[in-house]
Amino acid sequence: MSGRVLVGVKRVIDYAVKIRVKPDHTGVVTDGVKHSMNPFCEIAVEEAVKLKEKKLIQEVVAVSCGPQQSQETIRTALAMGADRGIHVEVSGKDYDSLGPLQVSKILAALAKKEEAQLVILGKQAIDDDCNQTGQMTAALLDWPQGTFASEVSLEAGKVKVVREIDGGLETIKINTPAVLTADLRLNTPRYATLPNIMKAKKKKIANMKPADLGVDLTSRLEVLRVDEPPQRQAGMKVETVEDLVGKLKEAGKV
């Protein structure tokens, strides 16, 4: 199967950063904070590049929706082996309210425009943990979906996906074109090598706006308030099992 794979990459606050809530409780502090590619998106890029290396697909296109800085995330994907990038520019208030619904509309439009065989995304982003974009994109396209993929193999006109589910592993076979979302154990993303970083400079990133794709960014959600999780309270020690059961009953837990 030859063809084009669209990979969505999201720029998120780096996983190692200690998150601080803004004093006005409208969100978290992002100014001056280190950002990087969402780890699950890295896994998605790696899978796409692997498919290309196995000559099962021809072209990997990395897409990111966001402000100017999203281009750096796309560059990282290019340095990992993606062939070209598309930056859908969303900034200001639109970016603040950008969520899975809007992104999936954009990705669906691009998947059609680029005639993609596969759309591979991370299963979720580590900032909002929505776990919705892949599923919504598939629904908008009316394509089959293989989510929480821990193993992907392409066969003629189909994809075999081993999915991580609560009960264990589920293997499904779906037709292409399809949407896949990458789970943690799908692969180990490669480092971009220095030579590839240099080569990535020559690869193209196309710019466009959501309006160019006919996508309306209006959000149906309004964030009322963002708070830190409650501080962990001190525990207490008890002497016997009876005491423990008694205390649990008192607290209404049992």
Place this chain on the structure above:
Amino acid sequence: MLTSTQVFRAGLRSGVRLQSSGATAARATSSPAGSLGYSFELTDQQKEFQQLARKFAREEMIPVAAAYDKSGEYPFPIIKKAWELGLVNGHIPQEYGGMGLPIFDSCLITEELAYACTGMQTAIEANSLGQMPVILAGNEAQKKKYLGRLTEEPLMCAYCVTEPGAGSDVAGIKTRAVKTGDEYVVNGQKMWITNGGKANWYFLLARTDSDPKCPASRAFTGFIVDADTPGIQIGRKEMNMGQRCSDTRGITFEDVRIPKENVLIAEGAGFKIAMGAFDNTRPPVAAGATGLAQRALDEATNYALERKTFGRTIAEHQAVSFLLAEMAMKVELARMAYQRSAWERDQGRKNTYYASIAKAFAGDIANQVASDAVQIFGGNGFNSEYPVEKLMRDAKIYQIYEGTAQIQRLIIAREHLGKFKK
């Protein structure tokens, strides 16, 4: 979000080294590089290189650094991974399979790797030193053969000049190379050769003119020597105070025959070649010392924000915060010094003055900052379960190799006075 581009770039440039967030004050970075004539801005590519090196250092090197320090085992798996990513042999020109990086970019990478472990980073850096004479003075055939080898496989090389009886006084080396037919026969003893036991080939400096009155500028010859040449005896791995995973050895040459094709430039040209390498390698060494110092500063700062005494974190006590302030001053200045010296070289200028200043300063402050870090950790700092005692042990060599702190001062004085005499 208005200034997020500027702030983000400022954050990236400063490294955002502390893992905690908190808005960094927006710095005025909006002027494009060059419009004010002097720029502290990194290019996007430089930032990406730096990010790659940083990621590799944090994820691959730091987790294993303590173990390698304890065992002293050569960190070849790390070196191999770094080589695969293109982080090694940055100086080798592209026509021989290298990255052909400017010295500045190499320094950025070196600082990041040194942050993780200077033992591993020195093993990598010794490659740069060993190959520099070939890059600067080799002919096409020599470059293709010996530099090409390093880029085709993760092989090491070494700079073989120091002897048991002569370190700073390079002109005092006694290893003799006598021309016999189409070969040179070499006899002598080298010492403290980094990568000595792991190198595939050496840059060797030996005396070819037996006349003691012959000036240094004509008495020595630079050779490329394959490490498996018969007669080379590699000594035991030396147990050092720090950078313990780096391989340092004595090497004995007993009637070692070197073909004349392996002479760099010509007989008698060796001294200048050997010394000329340093203008290119001292900035990265200074960068390494800076990386170590930055690590010491970061570790000490994180500790100071957690450890409490007399009812508050020790960072809130002025004695400690002043220590940290002075450590920060030193790290920032060392960085600027090595960056200037690398930049001067990349501009095509002789950078001896700046390179020596950078190396001398960075070596000195690395020791001070590492020692202060141990102090801030208190009793814990003295203990091997905490990372700072290793930094203190590792730092010392920066005042010794690549030209001792005293030699650097000689050079700086000479350069400085030379300017005034003009």
